[in-house]
Amino acid sequence: MRFLLGLIGLIGFGALLELVPATGLIPDRYLPPTSRILATAADEVADARFWNALLDTLITWGLGLGIAVAGGVAVGVLIGSVPLLRAATASTIEFLRPIPSVALIPLAVLLYGSTITSTLILVVYASFWQVLVQVLHGVADVDPVARDTAAVYRLGRWATVRYLIWPTTLPYAVTGFRLAASVALILAITGELIIGSPGLGKEIAVAQESGAVPQMYALVVVTGLIGVAANLLTRTAERRVLAWHPSVRGEVPA
Amino acid sequence: MLAIDGLRKVYDGHGRRVEAIADITLTVEDGEFVCIVGPSGCGKTTLLRCIAGLLRPTSGEVLLDGKRVTGPPPGLAVVFQEYGRSLFPWLRVADNVELPLRAAGVAREKRRRLVAAALEAVGLDDAHGAYPWQLSGGMQQRVAIARAIASDEQRVLLMDEPFAAVDAQTRADLEDLIRRVWALTGFTVLFVTHDIDESVYLGQRVVMLGSPPTQVVEELAVDLPLDRDQLTTRSDPRFAELRGRVYAQIQKAKLEKLEKT
Amino acid sequence: MRIAERVVLALALPVVLVTIWWFASAGSTNFYVPPLATILTAFNDTWLGPLIVTDVLPSLGRLGLGYAAALLVGIALGVAIGRRRTLRALLEPVLEFLRAIPPPVLVPILILFAGIGGGMKVLVIVSGCVWPILLNTVEGVRAIDDVLADTCRSYRIGGRLRLWHLVLRSASPQIMTGARQALSIGIILMVISEMFAASSGFGFTIVQFQRGFQIPEMWSGVILLGITGVVLSLLFRLAERAVLGWYHGLRTMDRRR
Numbered sequence: 057m058r059f060l061l062g063l064i065g066l067i068g069f070g071a072l073l074e075l076v077p078a079t080g081l082i083p084d085r086y087l088p089p090t091s092r093i094l095a096t097a098a099d100e101v102a103d104a105r106f107w108n109a110l111l112d113t114l115i116t117w118g119l120g121l122g123i124a125v126a127g128g129v130a131v132g133v134l135i136g137s138v139p140l141l142r143a144a145t146a147s148t149i150e151f152l153r154p155i156p157s158v159a160l161i162p163l164a165v166l167l168y169g170s171t172i173t174s175t176l177i178l179v180v181y182a183s184f185w186q187v188l189v190q191v192l193h194g195v196a197d198v199d200p201v202a203r204d205t206a207a208v209y210r211l212g213r214w215a216t217v218r219y220l221i222w223p224t225t226l227p228y229a230v231t232g233f234r235l236a237a238s239v240a241l242i243l244a245i246t247g248e249l250i251i252g253s254p255g256l257g258k259e260i261a262v263a264q265e266s267g268a269v270p271q272m273y274a275l276v277v278v279t280g281l282i283g284v285a286a287n288l289l290t291r292t293a294e295r296r297v298l299a300w301h302p303s304v305r306g307e308v309p310a
Numbered sequence: 311m312l313a314i315d316g317l318r319k320v321y322d323g324h325g326r327r328v329e330a331i332a333d334i335t336l337t338v339e340d341g342e343f344v345c346i347v348g349p350s351g352c353g354k355t356t357l358l359r360c361i362a363g364l365l366r367p368t369s370g371e372v373l374l375d376g377k378r379v380t381g382p383p384p385g386l387a388v389v390f391q392e393y394g395r396s397l398f399p400w401l402r403v404a405d406n407v408e409l410p411l412r413a414a415g416v417a418r419e420k421r422r423r424l425v426a427a428a429l430e431a432v433g434l435d436d437a438h439g440a441y442p443w444q445l446s447g448g449m450q451q452r453v454a455i456a457r458a459i460a461s462d463e464q465r466v467l468l469m470d471e472p473f474a475a476v477d478a479q480t481r482a483d484l485e486d487l488i489r490r491v492w493a494l495t496g497f498t499v500l501f502v503t504h505d506i507d508e509s510v511y512l513g514q515r516v517v518m519l520g521s522p523p524t525q526v527v528e529e530l531a532v533d534l535p536l537d538r539d540q541l542t543t544r545s546d547p548r549f550a551e552l553r554g555r556v557y558a559q560i561q562k563a564k565l566e567k568l569e570k571t
Numbered sequence: 572m573r574i575a576e577r578v579v580l581a582l583a584l585p586v587v588l589v590t591i592w593w594f595a596s597a598g599s600t601n602f603y604v605p606p607l608a609t610i611l612t613a614f615n616d617t618w619l620g621p622l623i624v625t626d627v628l629p630s631l632g633r634l635g636l637g638y639a640a641a642l643l644v645g646i647a648l649g650v651a652i653g654r655r656r657t658l659r660a661l662l663e664p665v666l667e668f669l670r671a672i673p674p675p676v677l678v679p680i681l682i683l684f685a686g687i688g689g690g691m692k693v694l695v696i697v698s699g700c701v702w703p704i705l706l707n708t709v710e711g712v713r714a715i716d717d718v719l720a721d722t723c724r725s726y727r728i729g730g731r732l733r734l735w736h737l738v739l740r741s742a743s744p745q746i747m748t749g750a751r752q753a754l755s756i757g758i759i760l761m762v763i764s765e766m767f768a769a770s771s772g773f774g775f776t777i778v779q780f781q782r783g784f785q786i787p788e789m790w791s792g793v794i795l796l797g798i799t800g801v802v803l804s805l806l807f808r809l810a811e812r813a814v815l816g817w818y819h820g821l822r823t824m825d826r827r828r
Binding site for chain 3: 062064065069082145148151154158159161165167260261279281284286
Binding site: 362363364382384386387388390392395396398399400401409410412413414441443444457 | 716717718719721722724725726727728729732736740743817818820821824825
């Protein structure tokens with residue numbers, strides 16, 4: 057029932073976008089009707105250039121996300137397990153975290169030009185904090201009784217991490233992964249849009265400059281669909297991991 | 311006066327038809343304290359919601375002072391079992407008690423007086439500025455009771471297993487509290503409970519419900535003295551007699567249900 | 572002693588990092604990475620002057636306007652949609668799709684409609700900020716406690732009192748989560764809309780410095796942007812504490828039980 061309603065909603069939305077330019081409410085120069093957007097999208101999909109750009113975006117996204125997650129987890133577990141480090145780094149983290157990643161754009165462009173590296177810097181910077189904050193909360197959430205038990209049985213540093221800290225932190229890490237994935241995608245495309253590194257974002261910028269409006273819309277729709285797919289995938293992954301975790305933790309506001 | 315006439319409630323949904331309440335006819339006089347008991351699942355809460363105007367009966371009617379109840383009527387207040395979820399956590403105790411008065415358009419000075427009187431009646435005159443979640447379960451339920459009695463227009467108090475979610479000690483205190491409040495305010499009280507001892511201890515009359523499709527099985531007048539307390543009343547032989555009678559009826563109703571299925 | 576200890580811990584690492592930066596870049600001959608001292612001088616000269624009035628403040632003003640508009644629209648729509656189950660089911664896929672579009676991508680689209688002036692910039696911010704607020708409001712309104720709703724019905728608390736006390740305050744923790752996300756997005760969009768195509772503004776000025784190879788000025792702009800993000804985040808935290816004080820208290824109590 058919900059599914060049916062949702063489908064009707066989508067179709068209704070498409071119909072609306074078909075009619076509005078047709079009635080001239082908004083000139084179709086600014087807003088092409090749905091049919092033309094879909095037709096252009098079909099053309100795009102047939103073009104190899106589109107697939108290259110898509111691949112570039114996915115690579116940037118995946119690579120940046122991977123580095124951010126690896127770094128975030130490693131640093132998070134390290135800092136989280138040593139109270140002194142936690143206390144000493146707290147202020148720095150709180151200061152660096154709200155810095156908008158887009159502030160790095162001019163620096164990145166200066167140092168690395170319009171290459172994928174510039175965008176990667178953006179992606180990694182923004183996603184890293186998402187993961188780090190969640191992991192820190194995860195490590196802090198370790199049951200003190202369990203921790204004492206581990207100490208009494210003289211579990212070494214490595215064993216403590218493996219059997220105590222990691223299982224508690226895992227759900228938080230997965231939540232961090234989900235949040236980071238969405239941020240990473242946004243920033244990958246933003247980087248391509250502004251900096252001009254290869255990818256879908258760059259294609260959109262090119263389409264805008266050359267006045268190819270339907271193309272621009274088609275690409276925007278594609279990025280939206282990728283975003284939806286990414287959200288679905290990461291949410292499913294999160295649910296899978298949290299399913300066999302008896303204590304389901306809620307998301308800590310980042 | 312509260313009159314329930316031929317109340318019937320049928321739930322329709324998911325391809326099933328469930329007749330929760332077949333026929334309940336009941337009258338409660340002004341100022342009476344009536345307890346409603348029944349086996350679990352007998353639709354006590356459904357009945358209360360119909361009386362409170364929160365649920366539309368399938369047929370039959372509820373009359374409050376001669377007027378038909380179609381939605382929550384003025385002059386009637388409900389105390390829910392889940393006190394934690396019934397109080398507004400962002401409002402302090404005094405503001406919680408005051409809110410229905412604000413909705414009714416009562417003037418500020420009068421509101422303040424009514425709130426103070428109500429909180430004093432439930433023994434919370436030093437908790438005005440606290441937040442509900444800072445209080446214990448028993449105290450939170452007292453706030454809910456204070457809110458229910460704060461109006462000088464309210465005449466009927468409906469209580470849906472209000473003390474089921476607190477520990478035994480607190481429950482005893484709250485039972486005595488509600489009898490004091492009743493004596494003080496002269497409200498009409500309709501008290502739904504699954505606790506048979508509680509129903510006999512508190513009520514002037516106990517109405518017993520059967521299993522669904524529910525009907526009134528028996529009504530029992532509780533002829534215990536007006537002044538009751540946990541120690542002497544509960545050891546009174548008459549108490550044991552009445553309690554036994556109620557218990558037997560409820561058991562009978564449960565067995566009949568088993569036979570029906 | 573405890574307070575002094577905490578202050579030291581809070582300042583230790585930052586001081587160390589800044590010092591390292593200062594000395595590591597002191598003798599720098601790299602054109603792209605000037606000494607920290609030079610950057611700080613540039614900071615003083617550039618930003619503590621007319622630029623604040625001509626570019627920085629207007630940008631922040633647009634951010635404020637866009638953010639406020641997004642709050643109004645997002646909360647209003649969220650409340651309207653939140654409690655109506657069929658409406659939610661109808662709109663959910665459409666909203667999920669629109670929300671998944673990376674906000675900066677809307678800049679080229681909005682330029683079509685609104686040119687490259689102030690209107691476009693505010694519109695961009697609104698169109699990006701509204702989604703987290705809207706969706707979180709819908710979530711928050713949907714999850715209003717049934718017992719509380721029944722209480723309001725039985726006490727005949729309706730109209731404005733109900734909207735404020737039952738709906739909005741009930742949903743406020745969720746709404747604040749959305750508002751926080753919207754703030755980050757808003758800052759990003761404020762900068763992006765000016766970097767992509769504009770003729771004035773905070774982001775525009777920084778990009779101009781970069782294109783004109785005025786490196787110390789550019790660095791100082793980046794630092795100022797970072798500081799702006801931090802200050803806004805702090806302001807938001809203060810606002811959140813004021814609005815959600817009861818919620819934090821409630822959660823602490825629940826956790827202790």
